[in-house]
Amino acid sequence: MVIEEAKVRSNGRLAQGIYTMELTAPVIASSVQPGQFVNTLISEGWFPLLRRPMSVASRSDDRIGLIYKVVGAGTQAMASWTPGQQVNLLGPLGNGWTVDEGTFPVLVGGGVGIAPISFLHEELKDHGIEHHLLMGARDGSEHYLQHAPEENITLTTDNGTVGIKGTAIDGLKVVLNLLSSNSVTIFGCGPPPMLVALKLFVNDQGLPCQLATEEIMGCGFGICQGCSVELKTDVDHHQPSYRQRFKLACIDGPVFWAHELA
Amino acid sequence: MVDLTVTLGDKLVLQNPILTASGTFGYGDEVPELVDVNQLGGLVTKSITRHPREGHPPPRIAETSAGMLNAIGLANIGVERFCNEKLPYLAELSTAAIVSIAGSSFEEYQEVMKIIEGRQPRIMGYEINISCPNVHDGGMEFGVSTYMTEELTRHLRELTARFLIVKLSPNVTAISDIAKAAEQGGADAISAINTVVGMGVDPRTGTFQLSTGIGGLSGPAIKPIALAAVYKVAQAVTIPVIGIGGIMTVGDVVAFVRAGAHAVQIGTANFRDPGIGIRLISELGSFLEELGVSRLSEIRGSAH
Numbered sequence: 001m002v003i004e005e006a007k008v009r010s011n012g013r014l015a016q017g018i019y020t021m022e023l024t025a026p027v028i029a030s031s032v033q034p035g036q037f038v039n040t041l042i043s044e045g046w047f048p049l050l051r052r053p054m055s056v057a058s059r060s061d062d063r064i065g066l067i068y069k070v071v072g073a074g075t076q077a078m079a080s081w082t083p084g085q086q087v088n089l090l091g092p093l094g095n096g097w098t099v100d101e102g103t104f105p106v107l108v109g110g111g112v113g114i115a116p117i118s119f120l121h122e123e124l125k126d127h128g129i130e131h132h133l134l135m136g137a138r139d140g141s142e143h144y145l146q147h148a149p150e151e152n153i154t155l156t157t158d159n160g161t162v163g164i165k166g167t168a169i170d171g172l173k174v175v176l177n178l179l180s181s182n183s184v185t186i187f188g189c190g191p192p193p194m195l196v197a198l199k200l201f202v203n204d205q206g207l208p209c210q211l212a213t214e215e216i217m218g219c220g221f222g223i224c225q226g227c228s229v230e231l232k233t234d235v236d237h238h239q240p241s242y243r244q245r246f247k248l249a250c251i252d253g254p255v256f257w258a259h260e261l262a
Numbered sequence: 263m264v265d266l267t268v269t270l271g272d273k274l275v276l277q278n279p280i281l282t283a284s285g286t287f288g289y290g291d292e293v294p295e296l297v298d299v300n301q302l303g304g305l306v307t308k309s310i311t312r313h314p315r316e317g318h319p320p321p322r323i324a325e326t327s328a329g330m331l332n333a334i335g336l337a338n339i340g341v342e343r344f345c346n347e348k349l350p351y352l353a354e355l356s357t358a359a360i361v362s363i364a365g366s367s368f369e370e371y372q373e374v375m376k377i378i379e380g381r382q383p384r385i386m387g388y389e390i391n392i393s394c395p396n397v398h399d400g401g402m403e404f405g406v407s408t409y410m411t412e413e414l415t416r417h418l419r420e421l422t423a424r425f426l427i428v429k430l431s432p433n434v435t436a437i438s439d440i441a442k443a444a445e446q447g448g449a450d451a452i453s454a455i456n457t458v459v460g461m462g463v464d465p466r467t468g469t470f471q472l473s474t475g476i477g478g479l480s481g482p483a484i485k486p487i488a489l490a491a492v493y494k495v496a497q498a499v500t501i502p503v504i505g506i507g508g509i510m511t512v513g514d515v516v517a518f519v520r521a522g523a524h525a526v527q528i529g530t531a532n533f534r535d536p537g538i539g540i541r542l543i544s545e546l547g548s549f550l551e552e553l554g555v556s557r558l559s560e561i562r563g564s565a566h
């Protein structure tokens with residue numbers, strides 16, 4: 001983990017409301033793993049006050065890429081950054097995905113959950129590991145990939161304009177039916193409703209699944225105790241404990257096994 | 263040359279007046295690769311309770327205008343793990359290590375302190391977080407009652423010869439009375455302030471921004487409240503005051519000193535920039551040099 005003065009190389013619109021930025025950040029780029037994030041200082045002034053966590057969406061040589069959705073003042077400011085601008089990044093943070101050999105990875109991303117999923121997708125490709133990539137969106141305009149199930153890329157849209165009509169979970173059912181492999185691991189990241197639906201589905205089906213959670217963060221490196229994620233535990237809630245029921249998304253996560261989440 | 267050392271009463275000399283605030287820098291050992299804590303004037307640990315605490319459900323944090331709300335719920339490892347896992351590290355530090363203690367009854371505070379004292383640790387002192395609800399008194403905070411503040415301080419004073427700081431809550435009608443009560447009880451110093459009661463509501467859904475509804479506000483938004491509190495307390499007591507609340511710049515540090523603070527603690531600012539404390543130390547030297555001031559005592563309490 002370092003604080004690095006990164007430099008914006010490019011920044012632009014990727015799809016409806018979604019932007020992508022590439023930054024030169026040699027130190028972070030040299031060690032970041034898929035599923036990890038950087039905590040981005042938005043302003044030298046105090047608005048916004050806190051850093052904004054952003055998953056790393058790609059890495060090449062001395063660069064990292066982000067994919068972000070404009071939802072408030074911080075991401076709005078990010079969208080206005082221009083090439084050459086210096087940006088103070090803290091990272092890489094968090095645990096990242098763990099890919100076990102011997103199971104077929106199915107990657108499920110929705111909304112800006114595509115960021116950590118894209119990074120994992122590229123890493124798996126680089127390592128020649130066959131896998132399926134499934135992306136969900138409300139509308140075709142939010143997609144930037146082509147629907148190509150034969151190339152292991154499946155898209156879904158709520159309104160059916162592109163790919164399979166339905167949610168990412170509907171798409172996942174189709175993909176799982178087509179897969180010959182009987183041992184899969186699912187890697188998921190997306191907006192809260194999708195994460196909840198995915199968690200319920202995989203837990204119901206008994207499928208191993210790693211989910212990247214998005215909690216509001218104060219620091220991003222374990223000192224504020226702000227980013228609690230509730231886990232299922234056998235611990236009696238009346239017995240005193242620490243970080244058994246509530247883990248910290250920034251250092252214990254952001255990736256958790258779906259069956260562990262409450 | 264500017265001399266940044268500060269003497270707090272006759273017990274404690276700090277190499278400089280910049281400390282980290284409780285709950286905003288963990289136990290000090292989390293980010294050795296980012297910050298050399300030994301350069302700080304001191305560090306105050308996360309508040310320790312008798313037993314480990316999970317803290318509150320999410321969301322525990324929300325950003326507000328120039329500040330943040332939190333409802334961490336004193337998540338901490340508990341005094342036993344603290345003694346085993348953190349005291350050895352704190353003992354090795356050359357900077358002043360101050361252990362923050364919290365509890366919901368007199369007995370709990372006392373037990374925590376007894377257990378730590380029993381280890382004869384190499385720590386400089388304690389900071390007593392009195393912003394915790396007293397379970398025996400219907401949840402009323404220790405820090406809102408002069409009686410409870412004085413009694414609690416007295417009980418803890420009996421248990422330790424180490425430097426004893428009482429940390430005040432701003433959520434009271436007369437903070438100087440509480441400060442006097444802590445002084446009466448035997449405190450060596452006062453620190454002020456803890457977070458200001460605050461709340462956030464999502465206008466669309468009506469949901470609270472924190473799982474607990476009400477929480478504590480910190481950051482630049484509370485700096486004027488903190489300055490006024492420090493000023494009032496410094497007028498009311500003879501023991502040293504440590505200023506806390508919204509400190510982000512070297513100018514803020516000096517303003518707190520001028521309001522009467524001997525030293526300051528940096529809280530929320532650490533989340534943006536964990537190295538801020540160390541940066542402020544070097545900036546403070548230059549700032550004072552420009553003012554033609556050679557030690558902080560020359561300008562302490564000079565606000566007029």
Ligand SMILES: Cc1cc2nc3c(=O)[nH]c(=O)nc-3n(C[C@H](O)[C@H](O)[C@H](O)COP(=O)(O)OP(=O)(O)OC[C@H]3O[C@@H](n4cnc5c(N)ncnc54)[C@H](O)[C@@H]3O)c2cc1C
Binds near residue numbers: 070254
């Ligand atoms: C580990 C992690 C990785 C993330 N990766 C990405 C990413 O790759 N791309 C991306 O677009 N977003 C990502 N996020 C979410 C991103 O941090 C928030 O969208 C961002 O902080 C919002 O800032 P803002 O100032 O624009 O909005 P604000 O005005 O602060 O908030 C707008 C809305 O976003 C919600 N929000 C604020 N902070 C967070 C947060 N930390 N997590 C989730 N929701 C939040 C608020 O509750 C509010 O509803 C990630 C979050 C985490 C914790």
Ligand SMILES: Cc1cc2nc3c(=O)[nH]c(=O)nc-3n(C[C@H](O)[C@H](O)[C@H](O)COP(=O)(O)O)c2cc1C
Binds near residue numbers: 224484507529
């Ligand atoms: C996330 C968070 C956790 C905190 N935890 C504690 C704590 O455990 N004990 C305590 O005495 N104060 C705690 N505080 C209060 C701070 O130490 C400090 O008094 C307050 O935040 C005001 O300073 P600031 O504006 O510089 O943050 C906490 C503050 C924050 C923001």
Ligand code: FES
Binds near residue numbers: 220
């Ligand atoms: S964000 Fe501060 S502990 Fe996780």
